[in-house]
Amino acid sequence: MSKSLIVLGPAETVLCCPPLTVQPLSQDQADQVAPLLRALADPVRLRLMSLVASHPGGEACVCDLNSAFDLSQPTISHHLKVLYDAGLLDRNKRGIWVYYRARAEQLASLGALIGYTAASV
Amino acid sequence: MSKSLIVLGPAETVLCCPPLTVQPLSQDQADQVAPLLRALADPVRLRLMSLVASHPGGEACVCDLNSAFDLSQPTISHHLKVLYDAGLLDRNKRGIWVYYRARAEQLASLGALIGYTAASV
DNA sequence: CATAGGCATTCACAGCTGTCAATATAGATA
DNA sequence: TATCTATATTGACAGCTGTGAATGCCTATG
Numbered sequence: 001m002s003k004s005l006i007v008l009g010p011a012e013t014v015l016c017c018p019p020l021t022v023q024p025l026s027q028d029q030a031d032q033v034a035p036l037l038r039a040l041a042d043p044v045r046l047r048l049m050s051l052v053a054s055h056p057g058g059e060a061c062v063c064d065l066n067s068a069f070d071l072s073q074p075t076i077s078h079h080l081k082v083l084y085d086a087g088l089l090d091r092n093k094r095g096i097w098v099y100y101r102a103r104a105e106q107l108a109s110l111g112a113l114i115g116y117t118a119a120s121v
Numbered sequence: 122m123s124k125s126l127i128v129l130g131p132a133e134t135v136l137c138c139p140p141l142t143v144q145p146l147s148q149d150q151a152d153q154v155a156p157l158l159r160a161l162a163d164p165v166r167l168r169l170m171s172l173v174a175s176h177p178g179g180e181a182c183v184c185d186l187n188s189a190f191d192l193s194q195p196t197i198s199h200h201l202k203v204l205y206d207a208g209l210l211d212r213n214k215r216g217i218w219v220y221y222r223a224r225a226e227q228l229a230s231l232g233a234l235i236g237y238t239a240a241s242v
Numbered sequence: 243c244a245t246a247g248g249c250a251t252t253c254a255c256a257g258c259t260g261t262c263a264a265t266a267t268a269g270a271t272a
Numbered sequence: 273t274a275t276c277t278a279t280a281t282t283g284a285c286a287g288c289t290g291t292g293a294a295t296g297c298c299t300a301t302g
Contacts (some may be wrong), residue, residue, distance in 0.1 A: 020170055025167055027168065030167040030168045031163070035168060038162040043151035044151070047148065066248095073249075074291085077252090096248050096299055098248080106236075110236055114228055114232040116235065125290095150247075194278085217277065217279085218279085
């Protein structure tokens with residue numbers, strides 16, 4: 001029930017909300033949360049997110065990500081940008097290479113919003 | 122890490138997956154999960170979902186849902202169908218009225234997949 | 243400098259999505 | 273049966289989305 005302040009995107013701020021099962025979302029809240037889900041709601045971006053999030057060190061180089069897909073480099077770059085703009089990935093350029101890091105707090109917030117239950121399936 | 126069998130849609134079955142942060146999703150897994158997120162990734166459907174899920178009794182009548190939006194009845198019906206087809210809502214017709222119920226297990230699975238963390242923000 | 247490699251951006255296009263008006267369907271009731 | 277009410281379906285359309293080809297930008301290294 002306690003509302004938590006989470007950081008969104010390069011410099012945005014969003015006041016988030018209790019779990020779906022606890023209280024109806026306001027239209028404003030829904031308008032803030034939906035873009036995060038939209039960003040995740042694509043098979044390629046889901047795989048990108050899990051590749052980055054589960055990578056040793058919590059970071060993955062784009063060079064590694066490109067090779068995991070049968071898609072063009074611009075397409076992968078586009079998907080990474082969508083995740084970054086949504087505030088789900090951090091970007092970090094070191095030398096020639098660009099590294100992305102998952103924002104665990106954002107994922108945790110989203111997860112708690114959607115299904116906050118101790119009982120497993 | 123343990124894979125759990127969850128029920129999807131009117132009669133579908135889906136083998137689900139460990140949290141994004143634990144292990145990369147396979148393409149097949151991503152293809153199965155993405156539609157669920159797509160269904161949720163709309164402000165209207167998010168509000169519909171939370172209205173139903175947080176309704177006393179866990180059930181909500183369409184007649185109540187329509188009045189909560191500034192949208193036409195067919196549009197609400199369309200969004201409910203999307204959530205139903207994705208396996209996130211159950212439908213139940215009693216007399217003239219139709220009641221929808223949230224599938225808590227599905228929401229819990231999705232939530233655990235996205236952000237399974239004890240640490241709050 | 244100049245060149246090469248890693249990644250982002252632009253442009254273009256087919257396919258999908260949210261919306262409403264019109265219409266259909268199903269159940270209750272007269 | 274006829275009619276009314278609640279919900280679903282169909283058809284149409286503007287706007288968005290995922291994709292690749294071509295190109296640009298930055299950084300390291302000759």
